Amino acid sequence: MDEKIDKKTKEALIKAMEYAKAYNQQxxxxxxxxxxxxxxxxxxxxxxxxxxxxxxxxxxxxxxxxxxxxxxxxxxxxxxxxxxxxxxxxxxxxxxxxxxxxxxxxxxxxxxxxxxxxxxxxxxxxxxxxxxxxxxxxxxxxxxxxxxxxxxxxxxxDGRELESIVKRNTEWIQLTHGLLYFYGVMDAWRVKEKVKKLIGQEVDIKEFMNVMSFACDFYGQANRTPYGYADDRVFDAKKIVEEHKMRPGVDYYPFTKKQLLKAGNPDYIDKTPEMDSFINFLLEHYRLSDQEIKEIASQIVNIINADSKPALIIQYLQSFIEFPSFEFVQQLTAKIMELYNNTRLWVLKGHTPNELFQEERKYLQPLPAEPLKTAQSKAKVVDIVTRTKVGRNDPCPCGSGKKYKKCCGK
Known part of the structure; x- marks a missing residue:
């Protein structure tokens, strides 16, 4: 019965796909x-x-x-x-x-x-x-x-004045696209202020919004949303804005004008050392064309910025390449985690997870060694498997065969 249903479902899906293709073509x-x-x-x-x-x-x-x-x-x-x-x-x-x-x-x-x-x-x-x-x-x-x-x-x-305005507009648009590449979403006023600081000139908000309105329609690289301008890869602008508000103490990462102009190009991918390491790891095991490498890098950055779990990257890669061994998957997972922690995220205002972690560590105070030792000796240790308290003379839950006081309880 299940096989019949699966077959019917499969046929229906194929017909639906064919119909959708024909409809789109029409x-x-x-x-x-x-x-x-x-x-x-x-x-x-x-x-x-x-x-x-x-x-x-x-x-x-x-x-x-x-x-x-x-x-x-x-x-x-x-x-x-x-x-x-x-x-x-x-x-x-x-x-x-x-x-x-x-x-x-x-x-x-x-x-x-x-x-x-x-x-x-x-x-x-x-x-x-x-x-x-x-x-x-x-x-x-x-x-x-x-x-x-x-x-x-x-x-x-047409003339020098128009050419000067065109040059200004080109810079405004590229810088805005670069800002959105790294930050995901920004309101018009904040973008305008960022651009003003980067070019060292006053920016009229009305003129800026008129320029960006036409640019959004023509290039499709940025979209106008109720929450501000959003990179065209952004699926949930509201979520990113809410994440930004949750981090009032974190300022937007201070990218240089050169970095943002470069990121404003439509085919730009942030090639970090971790991304290069990840790509080189794949090239050690697979033959990939330059176009395939570019596509993989682009999709993975998008997956990470969509705040998806690293496991989704594994699923994405598994959809078109075969994993040779469990050991390979372990190595791949380590590479993905390294890449994930060193990718600039929209929700982190352009920072990487590692950058924010290093910043927070500056304010962490080391605990005194002696009080820690005392606290540890009096702590209630619970075996994770049996969920019962472990006595000092009981077998250590780590499985060493030693008494707890002679092993992890030292």
């Missing part, structure tokens, strides 16, 4: 069709917006924070957005970092239209959501284009 195809619609080039801002769905127009309205437009019908909303966007487009341009700025320059230098260069659907949607660059289908070819009105505005403000 969603992606629909997304592609919706994004790459026929357009005429050159294209005005109104025509570009009028070709969008009402939901896509609403996304633009929200990104620009236009008020009192939600009740308008589609045609009316398109007309109003086309009128209002040029008035606020400068503010959006001032939130760009170097990567997006350079991309827009390429589009403009090619008369406002370029063939699709493999931009992700998500990034195309974000550019469209801020009414900067639109995807379209022209002469049966996927293209990315910028309406003439916006090209004129961008060109009129």
């Amino acid at each position: 969603l992606q195809e629909n997304r592609e069709k919706r994004l790459w619609k026929k357009v005429d080039i050159p294209c005005s801002l109104y025509d570009a917006i009028n070709g969008l769905t009402k939901a896509e127009m609403d996304a633009i309205r929200k990104n620009y924070d236009f008020k009192n437009l939600s009740s308008l019908k589609k045609a009316e909303l398109a007309s109003e957005l086309a009128r209002l966007i040029p008035l606020k487009f400068k503010n959006v341009v001032y939130t760009l970092d170097k990567s997006r700025y350079d991309f827009i320059k390429i589009v403009i230098e090619n008369s406002g239209v370029i063939p699709d260069i493999g931009i992700s659907a998500a990034n195309a949607e974000v550019f469209m959501g801020y009414s900067i660059i639109f995807p379209g289908l022209y002469d049966n070819q996927k293209v990315l284009f910028m309406p003439d009105e916006l090209i004129d505005i961008f060109s009129s403000i």
Whole structure:
């Protein structure tokens, strides 16, 4: 009976997985069709917006924070957005970092239209959501284009001042991503203060939040939550914030600007000596590609930062490699514990467990030797197995065969 149930369950799971795969594929195809619609080039801002769905127009309205437009019908909303966007487009341009700025320059230098260069659907949607660059289908070819009105505005403000702002924004974003890599979650004001201290310049909180809002949407490396900005690997932001509050006496680990800029890269992994030792141990027993090593290191750091038990790392590794012996598992476990205790944790505000342990040891006072000896001789010793008090002349519970007073009771 159990075998029949297992077989039915297995078949149902396979069917469900196949259905989910087909459904996701259909969603992606629909997304592609919706994004790459026929357009005429050159294209005005109104025509570009009028070709969008009402939901896509609403996304633009929200990104620009236009008020009192939600009740308008589609045609009316398109007309109003086309009128209002040029008035606020400068503010959006001032939130760009170097990567997006350079991309827009390429589009403009090619008369406002370029063939699709493999931009992700998500990034195309974000550019469209801020009414900067639109995807379209022209002469049966996927293209990315910028309406003439916006090209004129961008060109009129482009120059040294904008380049300076773009450089500033790039640094703000990278430092924020680096802070979140190590701390997990931080509220906007605290991040702003950290960035201010690192760059040695005042940071306007409103400008900073506008820059990060666009960056969160475009890069997906950080998320906005009710508890502040969170690294995209964070599953439970509330829990991390609560852990931070439980340690009021522990300050955030003082990373250098260089460390944070490095950690702000999307593919960064904190390669500690313990991580290198762990990877070298695996390479002694398995043939692993550079990509596999990178994936293992990344996943293990994520598992540790999710505050999961070290045993979960064993389970993760066991899912794709075979352990040769019990002795190997013992050695592996020791390596994992060493790695765990020397990994920077979100819940510890970027400290490692070992760092906090060493800090706490400074305040521990050694106990006097004599009182300890006296206390030990009078202590009630209990056999863990039988849970009974052990007398001085009873056999020692350690199993040595000696009397307790001659063994552990000395």
